[in-house]
Amino acid sequence: MLSMIFCRMDVVLSGFVFYLTGSKVMVGLLPVISWAGWLLPQGIVPWFVEHKERKKPAFLVSAVMRISAWTGIGVGVLLSARAEPGRIFIFFVIFFSLSSLGTGLSGVPFFEIISKLFPLEERGRLLGWRRGSGGLFAVPALMLVLYVFSEKSPIAFPYNYGILFSGGALAIFASSTSFLLIREPVEPVVRAREPFKKYVLRGMLLLRTNPDLRRFILYRICFALGMMTWAFYMPFAIERLGAPRSATGLFLIVVLLSELTGSIFWGHFADKYGNRMLLIGIALVAFFAPVFALFAPRIPLREIDFFGQIFGTINSQVLFLVLSFAVSGAVSGGQIIGSAAYMLEIAPRRRRPTFIGFTNLFALPLVFTGLVAGLISEHLGFEMAFLLAAGFSIVSIFVARTLREYRDTNHG
Template identity: 25%
Template sequence: MLGTIIPARRFAIAMVRRMLQADLPAAVRSDEDVEAEVWRNYNWNFSVNVIDGAFFLLAQSLMSATTILPFFVTRLTDNPFYIGLLAVIANGGWFFPQLLSAGPIERTDRKKPWLINLGFFLERMPLVLLTATTLLAVSSPSWALALFLLAFATYNFGAGIIAPAWQDLLAVCFPATRRGRLMGVTMFVGGIAGALGAIGSSRILETLPFPRNFLILFGLATILMFAGWAVLALTREPVRQVPRTAESRLRIWTRLGRILRRDRNFRRFLTARGLLAVGGMGMAFVTAAAISKWDVSGGTVGSYTVALLVGQSASNLLFGLLADRKGHKVALVLGGLAAASGYVIAGLAALPLLYYLVFVLLGVYFSSTFVSGLMIVLEFTGPEQRPTYVGITNSIIGTINVVIPLLGGWLATISYGYLFALSAAAGLLGVLLMAFWVADPRHIAENT
């Protein structure tokens, strides 16, 4: 038995290494040579990644993990446990694997094969199975539910494995002073596409019978994800030999401890960023608070969603340009202030009309965490440790995002006022620490 397992394991490792092009040599290149190639391909890579982002966000609007997927699960079972399990898979599946893959990603010279070759099987193919589960929804809902959860977990786990490679690819393809506008434009264009997708998905769900409506939605989302994969494959990566250090071969937990002990500014950043994440606790409960206070209609809730998208889309472009000029820390501080202000208004509002402003401010916060929350991490270290820094940050913030809604749900049963007050206080503390305790990593790099 053992004699069969060992060759099979070696074959699997060899196939993965071949997919990742791990054994292909890479030239030792100067920073000036790489920088020249980056600028030469800047417009091409910018266009390719914006188009990929638009495809991705449009696909996500057709299989939203906060609206459409829970709705599909409710058609398969009336047990609310599976709705909660869906949220745990969505957050934990994407964030937690990043610590495991960060080390191997660091040791490979090419990042694009992680997304294109390995990502095809780990992230894109599971969506085919997810779509196919709709065919069992009527005849065997239990099997459909089991296969759906398996496909959804595989998709999120696969996305989590390759996520550090995606962020590292952006780091090597775009200068630090251009990443903000890349994310801002991507989120702006993708936000418009996502809004149109949300309108279309609502009509499909209303006009077509179950499960054909979900078959069409999931099928379209899968096609869009594969289209984005094909476009992303056109990215021109400036390949160079990554420095191999003794530390890069250490176990991830050993390296994590060393980084947190040595890098005081990064440790401070994680503390402030974690508090900002805790400050996001109230976001999921603002709509419920409005319904509880004034019994607002479904149409009003839909209008609140539009207000959220308006705040998000407008600030995407603003934060992108601001981050490129002043650094991502400024955008995170402004986003945190917007969220805290929104919670104060939500707690004190006497009219449902004021909740439109609340949702605009929360859209501003969401934009800052996506545009700058992801990109600022790339500036804390050089290319030799960048994936590990990404994995540490995303795993810690992901853990908070998984756990903190449970506290929010408990506080909501007592008082929405308490929930919003705690969210605002945590967010403000995070803003103060980010503004006055954390040094902007870009400015540190410029002064050294």
């Protein structure tokens, strides 16, 4: 949770890139890099770890990559603050790509360890409280964010972001270390690594033979298209609504509080009603994020002294856009919980790493959703991107209704 405060894409990273480049397309590259780094390793990692009794060493490698990347970003931005913006951006992209790749490498071992530690009926609450409880330790971090982005702060751009990125490296170090201290149970595994060609063919066969998996992947793609504008609310606030830099702190507080409460709520919701209902619910709620953004410029404009000592003067349209950030935060926590828990439900136990890896790999079209949103925003306007996102959210609701509830099904 702490790392999300310092390195959130929808508030911190999107704001940093937009202030640095002024380009919506460059902002759209952020989700491209993030999704590519997350999804691409999923096809190869299971081949390396499925036959191993312990998956923790693979997680250790990914943790080192992520910590190194964010340390490099934080220190690099602070030391190169006077360099040309283009050079800073290229430097940032290289290290952000390394971090995203490390996150992708961590996916299979993380979910494999979680599935061995906790029974099916407890995973929703576990994932919810894991994301939500971190907020209890986030108060000092939030105070730092409010200070560096306040109107009275002497810390100028990009030093304020460099401080946040350095804090993100420390937070990732703390969270990774705590996870590595967990004692990983040993379960039966496949005895030997199969030939890579056979492994790939078996993975591809999953998509052809499992209609529930096909529907789940279709849902993920539609939902991602419905959320494709989540990194653009910050540029929209800056360019169209005239948001001051202090609004970054306000948006971040709203997103984190909504994700904190939303994660806990969705976790209990999933355990009580099932992950299928959770995926339907978050798709329904997600519809309102772009809708609120569409209405924000139509709110009567007036300046409001909103906690002036902290945020300064913020206009009514920017304050209305807070609703989009609130929905985005609540939905992002629920989506991570719902997708992860549903995927673990339908995965056969002994082939779980392969199933998790290829399920994520099959969702590779998600890589381009952010770039699509960036191009639409650049050439057709933010409003068109928001309108399309709302439409895909509606489609994802109907696709989610076709999913099967596995809660009472024995498999594996």
